[in-house]
Amino acid sequence: MISIKDVAKHAGVSVATVSRVLNNSGYVGQDTRIKVEKAIQELNYKPNEVARSLFKKQSSTIGLIVPDITNPFFPELARAVEDTAIQLGYNVILCNSDEDEQKEQNYLDLLQQQYVKGIIVSSNTMTAKQIKQLNIPVVSIDRVISKGLPTIVVENKKGAMMATRFLQSKGCRRIGHISGNSGVSNAEERCEGYKEIVSGEPWFDETYIVNGKYDMQASIQAAMELLQRHPEIDGIFAANDIMAIGAIKAAYQLGKKVPGDIAIVGFDGISLSKATTPELTTVQQPLYEMGEKATKMLVGLMEQQQDMDQENYQILDVALIEREST
Structure with a gap:
């Protein structure tokens, strides 16, 4: 060498x-x-970029911390961040936290040791105190961490209301919901949107909601329990696409046809939603735009081109994409 x-x-x-x-x-x-x-x-x-970083105590690298790299939503998001970062002259270190507070802190320590200039993070466990101690720019994506922190999210509640109303428009009379992890801001907002539409219905009670933990396997079990408890359900809104795919699997295991017996809608718009049988109706987030905007916002803060108070909280719109599952 x-x-x-x-x-x-x-x-x-x-x-x-x-x-x-x-x-x-x-x-x-x-x-x-x-x-x-x-x-x-x-x-x-x-x-040797590591040696140069140690010498200069700064680098041309940013960190990206995501909670679950096995969820296709996050690799698609990471691709957008990486593409944009490279165009702006930065490299990306990808960290998978597994929703584990200690693992997340270990990654924060590692990124500081690498003298990264900023971090993009999707987390429901990180605190404002942790971020303040980093003393570098941080942008939150997909989830709200604290007030005042630069953040990119979407219209979660609006999207959930769109999905639930759409199921009603397809003739669904009893609609269940598979929610994401409790304590996660976007999961709570999507559940609120669902309840906004159905809470006034005479049939509704909390047993029409089950927790799929934003995980496909967990959602299969949750959906089976939901449909066995309420066999009259003819529509399901799942808070993300992989849980909706799990619900399709559960329906078939119980001998129900999708969409003949039960219509299913997801949320995210990941590429996999077009590859299922039947193809999944979903509330589509502007995934690439989210990653692109978060990266540009972070670089603007790092290079002091953008003030911390300038457009530091952006809410992007969503769109319902109708496919075969409804």
């Missing part, structure tokens, strides 16, 4: 001179700079 000493020897200069050229710090004569840059090119020298 070519080292900085090899470059210095090839250019006939000191290691300190090569370092000044690489870091664009201190005075280097134009002729000397040209010699060093030529040596770097001829030897195909790649600077």
